[in-house]
Amino acid sequence: MDVILDWKSIGSLLATFMFIRTAINDFLPPEIYQYLKRFFSKIFSSLLPKVTIIIEEFDGAYTNDIFEAVQAYLSSKCFSSAQVLKLSRPKNFKNLTFSMNTNQSFEETFEGIKIKWSFYSVEKKTSNLGYSRSLENRLFELSFHRKYKESVHSSYIPHVMEVAEAIKFRNRERKLYTNRAYNEDGRIWSSIPFSHPSTFDTLAIDPVLKEDIKQDLMRFVRRKEFYSRVGRAWKRGYLLYGPPGTGKTSLIAAIANFLEFDIYDMELTAVTSNSQMRKLLISTSNKSVIVVEDIDCSLDLSDRKKKESRAEDDNNENEGDSRKIKSQKKGSLLQTVSLSGVLNFVDGLWSSCGGERLIIFTTNHKEKLDAALLRPGRMDKHINLSFCEIEAFKMLAKNYLGIDKHELMRKVEKMLPLTKMTPADIAEIFMSCEEDADMGMISVIKRMVKEKKKNDHLTIEDASVDDQKSKAKKNDDNDNEDASVDQKSKEKKITDNDNEEKEDATEKKEED
Numbered sequence: 001m002d003v004i005l006d007w008k009s010i011g012s013l014l015a016t017f018m019f020i021r022t023a024i025n026d027f028l029p030p031e032i033y034q035y036l037k038r039f040f041s042k043i044f045s046s047l048l049p050k051v052t053i054i055i056e057e058f059d060g061a062y063t064n065d066i067f068e069a070v071q072a073y074l075s076s077k078c079f080s081s082a083q084v085l086k087l088s089r090p091k092n093f094k095n096l097t098f099s100m101n102t103n104q105s106f107e108e109t110f111e112g113i114k115i116k117w118s119f120y121s122v123e124k125k126t127s128n129l130g131y132s133r134s135l136e137n138r139l140f141e142l143s144f145h146r147k148y149k150e151s152v153h154s155s156y157i158p159h160v161m162e163v164a165e166a167i168k169f170r171n172r173e174r175k176l177y178t179n180r181a182y183n184e185d186g187r188i189w190s191s192i193p194f195s196h197p198s199t200f201d202t203l204a205i206d207p208v209l210k211e212d213i214k215q216d217l218m219r220f221v222r223r224k225e226f227y228s229r230v231g232r233a234w235k236r237g238y239l240l241y242g243p244p245g246t247g248k249t250s251l252i253a254a255i256a257n258f259l260e261f262d263i264y265d266m267e268l269t270a271v272t273s274n275s276q277m278r279k280l281l282i283s284t285s286n287k288s289v290i291v292v293e294d295i296d297c298s299l300d301l302s303d304r305k306k307k308e309s310r311a312e313d314d315n316n317e318n319e320g321d322s323r324k325i326k327s328q329k330k331g332s333l334l335q336t337v338s339l340s341g342v343l344n345f346v347d348g349l350w351s352s353c354g355g356e357r358l359i360i361f362t363t364n365h366k367e368k369l370d371a372a373l374l375r376p377g378r379m380d381k382h383i384n385l386s387f388c389e390i391e392a393f394k395m396l397a398k399n400y401l402g403i404d405k406h407e408l409m410r411k412v413e414k415m416l417p418l419t420k421m422t423p424a425d426i427a428e429i430f431m432s433c434e435e436d437a438d439m440g441m442i443s444v445i446k447r448m449v450k451e452k453k454k455n456d457h458l459t460i461e462d463a464s465v466d467d468q469k470s471k472a473k474k475n476d477d478n479d480n481e482d483a484s485v486d487q488k489s490k491e492k493k494i495t496d497n498d499n500e501e502k503e504d505a506t507e508k509k510e511e512d
């Protein structure tokens with residue numbers, strides 16, 4: 001009976017409320033109505049003291065740095081209070097990582113302020129060109145009492161960012177790229193678990209060049225103030241050029257490892273417009289290396305003045321199959337991103353990015369690029385990676401065979417300039433020798449002899465009839481060299497002694 005009475009009183013209360021509301025709406029002048037509305041909403045908001053800040057993973061197409069920072073911050077904190085946690089150890093991470101599960105909360109007190117974090121994941125439906133797809137939209141909610149709004153803004157949030165930065169620094173050996181960015185179709189355009197083992201120690205390039213690159217990078221990262229003082233965006237452009245297999249990709253990985261930057265590998269051919277490219281680039285995080293590989297294949301970026309004559313040359317040129325396929329595949333998209341689009345982003349747009357960024361273009365054909373793209377300020381440093389020279393060879397021998405010196409090193413030094421072998425060629429031979437130093441060195445020399453023969457043969461085919469004699473002599477020399485290597489390998493098997501003398505004797509014989 002009591003319950004029935006309660007329901008009755010609620011009903012009459014609601015009826016009275018509706019009556020008053022209608023009366024206010026109908027009879028009160030609008031000005032007084034608005035005034036009363038503001039007045040009551042003020043009273044209600046002071047009665048509801050909670051403020052909530054939402055931190056989404058993506059802001060439109062761009063990643064939100066604060067989301068990542070909060071994620072790192074909470075992974076270090078949530079263990080003590082969240083009820084359901086996720087435990088993981090991503091590949092290449094040393095430590096276990098705790099993170100909050102969806103729909104979970106974590107509470108803490110900071111300088112007397114009660115803070116509550118909640119983590120949600122919501123499905124967002126998007127439709128594009130008749131296709132509908134669902135995207136995961138993850139977000140953190142930060143709630144606290146209204147009266148602490150100012151303190152949260154000026155102390156707590158900076159504290160979270162500081163802790164997150166410290167965690168990132170502490171875990172700098174963890175090489176995992178976790179950032180995700182979606183393009184307008186909702187596809188991930190860049191999600192690279194970055195754990196490339198290449199470092200400056202394993203990179204076989206001229207030591208002087210290596211040191212120069214390291215110095216340049218260090219100067220760049222410590223000159224934040226300088227860049228802002230002179231009013232320039234904090235970015236640097238590198239162009240890596242040289243034949244395939246000379247270590248362009250390895251150098252990029254070594255740079256990212258050295259600087260501890262994220263890598264974004266930009267597939268320009270998948271970008272459908274200049275504005276999309278601009279959006280994608282702005283969505284990259286601070287401290288990142290943006291890589292555009294094979295720029296000459298991705299776009300028609302050749303010097304506009306030379307374009308027509310080049311087109312003819314291209315038809316006649318005997319290029320590698322893979323490059324042809326690449327060009328054909330990408331040809332249909334040639335018009336989508338223009339040279340000016342690329343130039344624009346390399347120049348001006350960076351200013352809106354804030355943090356330091358390195359952009360690296362690679363090409364096998366520097367001469368095909370437009371001069372406008374190559375000028376300083378756009379591509380600040382041009383790095384030529386070429387065929388293997390002796391210092392690089394020694395590094396490869398050390399890395400792959402574990403040797404600092406070898407009796408055949410002098411021979412290699414003599415022959416290297418006569419061949420066009422890339423570090424990749426040599427690395428491949430060493431790989432197949434399973435760390436047997438003698439076998440590795442002998443196999444390399446045999447291959448060099450073959451390469452030299454091939455090169456000589458090509459040169460001679462082009463030469464005039466008068467050069468026929470020298471061709472015969474060169475072939476004789478090659479045969480001698482080939483034989484001497486075989487001979488040496490036999491001798492090596494018999495005894496390790498007297499090698500130096502035997503080699504000297506063989507070389508002398510060849511010279512004679």
Ligand SMILES: Nc1ncnc2c1ncn2[C@@H]1O[C@H](COP(=O)(O)OP(=O)(O)OP(=O)(O)O)[C@@H](O)[C@H]1O
Pocket residue numbers: 202203204205243244245246247248249250251364423424425427
């Ligand atoms: N300078 C180098 N130092 C150490 N290893 C190298 C070097 N150059 C090539 N290599 C080896 O050869 C492989 C291929 O090299 P990489 O992909 O870096 O060459 P690239 O110049 O980028 O070739 P492409 O132009 O075809 O992309 C690497 O995985 C690495 O093992």
